[in-house]
Amino acid sequence: MTLPTLAATFVLGLAACSDEPGETPPPPKYTLDNVCAKVAPQLCEVRKSCCEKGEGYDEAACITYETEVCAQNIADVEAGLMTFDANSVDACVAALKPYAEKCYLTIPDYYNAPEDLEPCSKVFAGKLTENSTCERDAQCASSVEKREIVACDDDTKKCTATRFLPLDAACKVSADTKELCDQGLYCDFDLLAMEGLCQPAKKLGAACTPSPIQLSCGLNAYCDAMTKVCTEAKVEGSTCQSPLECQSLKCEAGACGPIAPFFEGEQCKGSSAP
Secondary structure, three states: OOOHHHHOOOOOEOOOOOOOOOOOOOOOOOOOOOHHOOOHHHHHHHHHHHHHHOOOHHHHHHHHHHHHHHHHHHHHHHHEEEEEEEHHHHHHHHHHHHHHHOOOOHHHHHHHHHHOOOHHHEEEOEEEOOOOEEOOOHEEOOOOOOEEEEEEEEOOOOHHHHHHHHOEEEOOOOOOEEEEEEOOOEEEEEEOOEEEEEEEEEEOEOOOOOOOOOOOOOOOEOOOOOEEEEEEOOOOOEOOOOOHHHHOOOEEEEEEEOOOOOOOOOHHOOOOOO
């Protein structure tokens, strides 16, 4: 599950009220009865420019898909599995716009996304805790304060957390790790145990010692074998020997692979909701 997918499943509102005594307050802008019809078109419009840079965009199919996802969220609210916060809808849509405009995100963007997209996590907020049985990502309860994103694992169908770790926290280096040192940090690990502590990453231009698993420059940077200094990660098409050299973290056939668009697939062209 990707952060874009997670953000997209949460979408919705602003409740208005009057401060004048004796006046009847106007109805809320978004309710469970109208939120799907009102928000699905807004969300698809936000995505449009990014979708068109990738696999293409089908407005009608996108709206249909988002309406179906929203209906599933409403059913979970009524079943007590989620909560609905109408006041966060407009803030969520606004928060998504800069991400859609950039479209091709780098690693620092994903570190910042949990805070930037916090309103989206409040619109339809899942109640299921880690290790609970789930069907969809949105049912799981994430925590911005704890720097964790909890999603429904496709294989186990359990709510599974990915965490950003603070300075001096214990860390491990493995392909399937669910705990990453936070932005500006790296896992200073013992090569035999593949375990260590999160420590401050070196700045760009700082001296480093090249090795097959050299993390001291932090993610989105690498230790250049020729210059032996921390260097900004490479763009798509650049020559590479390791995924750590690439902004996409993909090194395929000796070249950095592409960064996937923030929105793609069913979020752009629709399909039956999962």
